[in-house]
Amino acid sequence: MAEKAQYEELIRQFSAFGAVKREMGRLLPSDCPGGSAAVLTLLGRHGDMRISKLAELLAVDMSVTSRHVTHVAERGWIERSPDPADKRSRILRLTPRGQDRLDEIAERTTQLLAHRLSDWTDDEVGQLSRLMARLRASFDDCRSPAARPPAPTGDEQSPREPLVHPVHP
Amino acid sequence: MAEKAQYEELIRQFSAFGAVKREMGRLLPSDCPGGSAAVLTLLGRHGDMRISKLAELLAVDMSVTSRHVTHVAERGWIERSPDPADKRSRILRLTPRGQDRLDEIAERTTQLLAHRLSDWTDDEVGQLSRLMARLRASFDDCRSPAARPPAPTGDEQSPREPLVHPVHP
DNA sequence: TATTGTTATACTCTATAACTATA
DNA sequence: TATAGTTATAGAGTATAACAATA
Numbered sequence: 001m002a003e004k005a006q007y008e009e010l011i012r013q014f015s016a017f018g019a020v021k022r023e024m025g026r027l028l029p030s031d032c033p034g035g036s037a038a039v040l041t042l043l044g045r046h047g048d049m050r051i052s053k054l055a056e057l058l059a060v061d062m063s064v065t066s067r068h069v070t071h072v073a074e075r076g077w078i079e080r081s082p083d084p085a086d087k088r089s090r091i092l093r094l095t096p097r098g099q100d101r102l103d104e105i106a107e108r109t110t111q112l113l114a115h116r117l118s119d120w121t122d123d124e125v126g127q128l129s130r131l132m133a134r135l136r137a138s139f140d141d142c143r144s145p146a147a148r149p150p151a152p153t154g155d156e157q158s159p160r161e162p163l164v165h166p167v168h169p
Numbered sequence: 170m171a172e173k174a175q176y177e178e179l180i181r182q183f184s185a186f187g188a189v190k191r192e193m194g195r196l197l198p199s200d201c202p203g204g205s206a207a208v209l210t211l212l213g214r215h216g217d218m219r220i221s222k223l224a225e226l227l228a229v230d231m232s233v234t235s236r237h238v239t240h241v242a243e244r245g246w247i248e249r250s251p252d253p254a255d256k257r258s259r260i261l262r263l264t265p266r267g268q269d270r271l272d273e274i275a276e277r278t279t280q281l282l283a284h285r286l287s288d289w290t291d292d293e294v295g296q297l298s299r300l301m302a303r304l305r306a307s308f309d310d311c312r313s314p315a316a317r318p319p320a321p322t323g324d325e326q327s328p329r330e331p332l333v334h335p336v337h338p
Numbered sequence: 339t340a341t342t343g344t345t346a347t348a349c350t351c352t353a354t355a356a357c358t359a360t361a
Numbered sequence: 362t363a364t365a366g367t368t369a370t371a372g373a374g375t376a377t378a379a380c381a382a383t384a
Contacts, residue, residue: 006294007279007286012214013301014190015207019228020308021183022375025350033350038184045181052365059188064352066367088360088365110176116307117176125175128304131297132182138285139189191352194373202373220343233375235344257342257383 027108031075032101035068040077040102043094050089059140077101196277200244201270204237209246209271212263219258228309246270 025034032040042057043049049057055065069092072078077098083089094102117125194203201209211226212218218226224234238261241247246267252258263271286294 003291004279004283006291006298007282008275010282010294010298010301011193011275011278012210013298013305014193015203015210016228016305017186017190017301018374020304021186022228023308024180024183034184035351041181041184050365059185059191060351061353062366063354063368067351070367083365086361086365090366106177106180109180110173113176113179114173117304120303120307122172122175124300124303125179127296128300129175129179129182131293131300132179132186134289134293135189135286135297136182136185138289139192187351204374221341229374230376231343232345232377236374239344255342255384259343 024109024112027112028105029101032072032105035064036072036077037105039065039068039072040094040098040105043078043092044099044102048091048093050083050091052089054092072098193278193281196281197274198270201241201274204233205241205244205246206274208234208237208241208261209263209267209274212247212261213268213271217260217262219252219260221258223261241267 028034028037038058039054042054046057051065051069052062054069055062058065058068069078069080073080077095079093079095080090081093083091197203197206207227208223211223215226220234220238221231223238224231227234227237238247238249242249246264248262248264249259250262252260
């Protein structure tokens with residue numbers, strides 16, 4: 001348990017982080033805003049899924065997810081095929097063109113980070129990653145305490161499902 | 170210099186951070202959205218200043234800052250007094266009512282963090298603060314390389330000016 | 339001419355609520 | 362009745378550009 005002044009300092013850092021986020025957003029292609037990029041990234045990382053699952057990973061409302069998905073689907077970056085197990089659902093899948101778009105975005109963003117964080121050590125980048133993952137987990141845990149395993153205790157970080165989506169299926 | 174996979178992981182954490190930010194925003198009073206809270210916080214931390222300075226600290230365009238300032242001024246939380254040294258400018262100052270509002274917001278947000286991060290050590294909270302401050306600095310440095318001291322090298326964190334605004338002046 | 343600040347406009351992201359279709 | 366998804370609407374944040382007043 002930390003002191004109040006430390007929390008206030010942390011909150012200021014949260015606020016200032018917006019500037020970093022906006023600079024990252026500025027290098028996205030104009031036809032692929034942040035929401036679309038997030039959809040492509042999560043589909044590339046976790047593989048095919050339905051909208052409700054994507055909404056959970058994005059941590060936004062399903063209605064928001066639906067709009068992002070429509071945007072990327074209209075550009076041919078994903079396909080929505082019917083779910084044989086549930087006719088209400090559709091399964092989202094990255095298309096080859098979507099994978100290309102994702103690769104391009106990943107290339108741009110990692111280059112920006114490599115440039116900005118050129119004087120950071122490998123370990124420092126890892127530390128920031130880990131702490132931010134844990135921060136997200138700490139907030140998630142409090143959201144639905146009943147729907148989670150008893151005591152996570154450890155440092156569990158990012159992906160709950162390290163699935164890898166096959167490139168160009 | 171870190172590996173590409175590490176940067177990609179960090180980018181995913183940046184994206185996921187939005188959920189934390191939104192949850193923090195949800196506990197703000199409805200008449201004091203995030204932009205207004207940021208104005209009050211920075212005025213409380215750095216003391217009286219003009220809009221252009223505030224825009225720099227917020228790292229947003231001055232037009233955006235102007236709107237936020239108008240919002241808080243309309244509610245009597247700050248005063249805009251003429252700058253004797255430059256008739257184009259006005260000096261922003263927190264009012265007692267603004268200070269009360271700020272205290273209330275700080276109380277709510279620190280309580281939320283204290284609850285969510287109850288199992289974090291003092292040191293871990295400090296680490297995250299430091300790394301996020303350095304992240305922001307790394308991005309700032311690249312924005313206007315000519316307008317900065319030659320080689321910051323160190324871990325310099327948050328406030329460039331640790332001024333403290335007198336409470337209830 | 340350059341700078342400070344304001345306003346108008348447009349775009350992105352988000353949540354809530356109402357709705358359809360299916361379970 | 363409950364759930365998956367869509368759409369309409371509203372609100373917050375931001376950037377760009379045009380503008381006024383002053384330096």
